Amino acid sequence: MDIEVLGALSVRENGVSVVPTAPKPRRVLALLALNADQMVSVTTLIEELWGENPPRSARTTLQTYILQLRELLTEALACGEQERCTAKDVLATVPGGYRLLTRGGSVDYREFERRAGTGYRAMDAEDYTAAARRLGEALSLWHGSALTDVQAGRRIEMEIGRLEEARLCALDQRIEADLRLGRHRELLSELTVLVNQYRMHESLHGQFMLALHRSGRRGEALNVYRRLRTTLVSELGLEPSTALSRLQRSILATRPEAPLPSAANGGRLVTR
Numbered sequence: 001m002d003i004e005v006l007g008a009l010s011v012r013e014n015g016v017s018v019v020p021t022a023p024k025p026r027r028v029l030a031l032l033a034l035n036a037d038q039m040v041s042v043t044t045l046i047e048e049l050w051g052e053n054p055p056r057s058a059r060t061t062l063q064t065y066i067l068q069l070r071e072l073l074t075e076a077l078a079c080g081e082q083e084r085c086t087a088k089d090v091l092a093t094v095p096g097g098y099r100l101l102t103r104g105g106s107v108d109y110r111e112f113e114r115r116a117g118t119g120y121r122a123m124d125a126e127d128y129t130a131a132a133r134r135l136g137e138a139l140s141l142w143h144g145s146a147l148t149d150v151q152a153g154r155r156i157e158m159e160i161g162r163l164e165e166a167r168l169c170a171l172d173q174r175i176e177a178d179l180r181l182g183r184h185r186e187l188l189s190e191l192t193v194l195v196n197q198y199r200m201h202e203s204l205h206g207q208f209m210l211a212l213h214r215s216g217r218r219g220e221a222l223n224v225y226r227r228l229r230t231t232l233v234s235e236l237g238l239e240p241s242t243a244l245s246r247l248q249r250s251i252l253a254t255r256p257e258a259p260l261p262s263a264a265n266g267g268r269l270v271t272r
Helices: 023-034 042-050 058-077 106-122 128-139 154-180 184-197 200-212 218-236 242-251
Strands: 002-003 010-013 037-041 091-092 095-099
Touching: 010 058, 023 042, 023 058, 023 095, 023 154, 037 042, 042 058, 042 095, 042 154, 058 091, 106 128, 106 154, 128 154, 154 184, 154 200, 184 200, 200 218, 200 242, 218 242
Parallel strands: none
Antiparallel strands: 002 010, 037 095, 091 095
16 A cells, blocks of 8 residues: 655555545545554544544444445455455454554655655765755655645644654755755745745744855845844744844854754744
């Protein structure tokens, strides 16, 4: 079974999609896919579907959704050659819940974590060329926001938040590696989009300031700091971090400074 959640939900068995069109069975499959090869409790699934006030029929309805998913799996399994397992083997009932088994298939968020981890280790070793390449390969697995076509409940929203934060950390480190390789001008268009998308993300703003300054655009770099400070003060009542203020003073004194600490290395982030 091949699973993708870094964009639209895709779950395929023998190359055949087993993603239902109805919103709630789709949500059940999404939560099982996010926890592939692990048990997801009935309680967790019910909470995802109905929140804190489930109907009395919740368990029975959940069983119906599981049956619908198994029917799709049965059709997909029939397309395989010499397939000996059943839908219940793939979507297994276990004590207290259910488990979706990948049986050696690909899972995009796990591959993302593996590639990103390789990139982080290259950063620690100061091999910035390898770090930029590996982190870029990790980020290439993303095709939009995580589970963009799933109506998420609280549990899935938490998982989406975790995945998005992991993506931002990898992006932050990849940009830092590119800065250390002197790719300042190449980063300007990307960072222009990112600081507008993440209006209070300090690390991205610091990287944009540095890229502008090293591209000979000192005034624009200082304007980025002023805009961020105005946003932080007006919306959160916070001043920019010490590291960002230090970078601003360095630019005022026309002394280029090393990249700010990244999210993965403990730098302060304010995101929105």
